[in-house]
Amino acid sequence: MKRRDFLASALTVTAGSTFPAGLGHAAAVSAVGPKGDKVSLSEKAVADLQKSIKGSVVLQDSPDYEEARKIWNGSFSKRPAVVVRCADVNDVASAVQFARSNNVLAAVRGGGHSYSGQSTTDGGMVIDLGAMQKAEVDTGTKTCWLQGGAQLGNLDRAGAEHGLATTAGFVSHTGVGGLATGGGHGRLMKKFGLTLDNNLGVELVTAEGKIVKANAKENPDLYWAVRGGGGNFGIVTNFHFQLYPMDPMVSSFAYTFPIDAAMDVMKFYFDWDASQPDEVASSLGLRRSAQGEASVSIGGTFIGTPAECEKAIGKLVGYGKPTVGRITAANYVTMQAAADKIYAHGRYYYSKAGFFNRIDDKLPEVMLDYFMKNPMPRGGISAASHGGKAARVPMDATAYAHRDAKYQISVSVDWDKPEDSDTWLNYSRNYWKVMQPLAEGGFYANTIDDPREEEIRKNFRGNYDRLVEIKTKWDPTNFYRLNANVRPRQKT
Numbered sequence: 001m002k003r004r005d006f007l008a009s010a011l012t013v014t015a016g017s018t019f020p021a022g023l024g025h026a027a028a029v030s031a032v033g034p035k036g037d038k039v040s041l042s043e044k045a046v047a048d049l050q051k052s053i054k055g056s057v058v059l060q061d062s063p064d065y066e067e068a069r070k071i072w073n074g075s076f077s078k079r080p081a082v083v084v085r086c087a088d089v090n091d092v093a094s095a096v097q098f099a100r101s102n103n104v105l106a107a108v109r110g111g112g113h114s115y116s117g118q119s120t121t122d123g124g125m126v127i128d129l130g131a132m133q134k135a136e137v138d139t140g141t142k143t144c145w146l147q148g149g150a151q152l153g154n155l156d157r158a159g160a161e162h163g164l165a166t167t168a169g170f171v172s173h174t175g176v177g178g179l180a181t182g183g184g185h186g187r188l189m190k191k192f193g194l195t196l197d198n199n200l201g202v203e204l205v206t207a208e209g210k211i212v213k214a215n216a217k218e219n220p221d222l223y224w225a226v227r228g229g230g231g232n233f234g235i236v237t238n239f240h241f242q243l244y245p246m247d248p249m250v251s252s253f254a255y256t257f258p259i260d261a262a263m264d265v266m267k268f269y270f271d272w273d274a275s276q277p278d279e280v281a282s283s284l285g286l287r288r289s290a291q292g293e294a295s296v297s298i299g300g301t302f303i304g305t306p307a308e309c310e311k312a313i314g315k316l317v318g319y320g321k322p323t324v325g326r327i328t329a330a331n332y333v334t335m336q337a338a339a340d341k342i343y344a345h346g347r348y349y350y351s352k353a354g355f356f357n358r359i360d361d362k363l364p365e366v367m368l369d370y371f372m373k374n375p376m377p378r379g380g381i382s383a384a385s386h387g388g389k390a391a392r393v394p395m396d397a398t399a400y401a402h403r404d405a406k407y408q409i410s411v412s413v414d415w416d417k418p419e420d421s422d423t424w425l426n427y428s429r430n431y432w433k434v435m436q437p438l439a440e441g442g443f444y445a446n447t448i449d450d451p452r453e454e455e456i457r458k459n460f461r462g463n464y465d466r467l468v469e470i471k472t473k474w475d476p477t478n479f480y481r482l483n484a485n486v487r488p489r490q491k492t
């Protein structure tokens with residue numbers, strides 16, 4: 001299939017399925033503008049939008065509004081005035097033009113997995129790409145075209161059908177839209193780079209509602225910015241990713257130790273991990289079970305057979321007295337979806353995380369101390385190893401500025417009842433208070449909760465000024481503002 005046909009055959013959503021234009025809607029829809037100002041959308045304007053798109057316009061009194069307004073994180077139960085469920089790139093452009101000409105605050109939803117709820121809004125408009133999930137692999141070039149609302153599972157599965165793969169995150173229902181514009185850490189990143197390193201080009205809807213391409217030749221400034229600058233520069237409606245030959249079977253390893261051994265295990269881990277090849281993606285976790293039982297574990301993935309894995313991970317095999325110690329063959333795509341149910345839609349989630357460029361001597365002790373003194377069932381902390389190919393890309397080659405990160409350490413919590421929110425928020429925030437002084441590498445913009453402008457500036461490091469230039473050129477009114485926001489320069 002040619003690329004043009006691929007775009008034309010984008011998944012269609014039944015037109016007008018939720019908006020009975022002119023059939024009893026209130027004359028106008030109340031909404032909010034970018035600065036929280038009140039905006040009134042005329043019935044005609046909304047009806048015209050519906051007529052102009054293949055997808056559907058969902059209003060608060062539409063039968064499928066409840067489902068359409070939800071995002072993955074149950075902590076953000078917001079009520080947008082309008083949800084535009086886009087079926088193709090033209091719908092996305094129409095939605096952007098509508099939001100602009102009616103001065104409505106717009107949120108962009110790819111997979112809806114924003115930890116901080118950026119992909120929804122109270123009273124604004126959601127431009128939802130969730131129906132745009134098509135993936136098409138070109139086996140000749142070993143590349144994949146992937147629509148901007150696709151989930152990581154679409155990418156993993158499409159590649160695996162042809163013995164190909166590229167880096168994606170750990171939960172298969174996460175959206176590629178947010179992940180690949182902001183970063184893209186995953187099991188394969190040491191071998192193949194971040195997801196964004198494998199972005200060969202995009203089709204994107206600008207803040208003016210124009211459809212443009214961005215790649216090494218066309219609009220290279222935009223291409224640079226959408227690899228790490230998140231949703232600041234436009235809505236990606238199609239990604240073009242590099243894939244690599246990879247056997248669908250890889251290896252998984254897991255070693256769990258009694259908590260009494262935690263200090264030694266942690267020191268061993270950071271030392272051992274530093275010598276691991278690019279084929280090994282590992283992490284260390286301090287965890288309590290639901291019954292409160294604590295343990296420390298080292299686990300990960302190896303690209304290769306269990307026999308090769310055993311050789312590669314060397315000293316870990318035979319280290320200490322694990323209660324569990326195993327290396328197993330695993331189907332990569334199955335493994336990528338193994339945690340999907342734990343991270344189910346609608347539960348409550350929060351995460352505090354940061355990059356660590358070196359392991360301070362005090363770090364294991366600080367990690368362990370809070371964990372032991374706050375024995376919260378299901379609580380814990382993890383350190384995921386970075387490096388390899390992702391670290392060999394120059395810091396200014398893309399907007400992503402954390403090539404020197406050795407680990408991302410996270411306190412990620414989840415719970416089921418709203419009344420438990422304070423307990424979990426306090427647990428993770430207080431844990432992070434003790435960790436943060438050691439996290440000199442900044443934070444992952446994709447998981448941060450509402451950072452201030454100054455923090456964002458610092459976090460993009462030497463790339464920030466260039467991002468401001470590009471933002472000022474492509475989005476001078478800061479139309480795309482619900483994100484780790486890079487503000488355009490103000491006119492003087």
Ligand SMILES: Cc1cc2nc3c(=O)[nH]c(=O)nc-3n(C[C@H](O)[C@H](O)[C@H](O)COP(=O)(O)OP(=O)(O)OC[C@H]3O[C@@H](n4cnc5c(N)ncnc54)[C@H](O)[C@@H]3O)c2cc1C
Nearest residue numbers: 110111112113114119148169170175177178179185231236
């Ligand atoms: C369960 C879970 C697991 C995760 N695991 C990983 C992981 O392994 N590795 C990793 O790197 N990250 C991981 N993350 C973080 C993830 O990268 C971000 O949450 C990301 O924003 C999710 O993208 P989304 O499209 O689902 O988000 P959405 O909520 O849809 O969007 C978040 C923001 O991304 C931008 N955006 C979304 N779609 C587009 C688009 N098409 N074009 C332009 N901008 C867009 C918008 O600014 C939007 O506000 C995980 C998150 C969750 C919730």
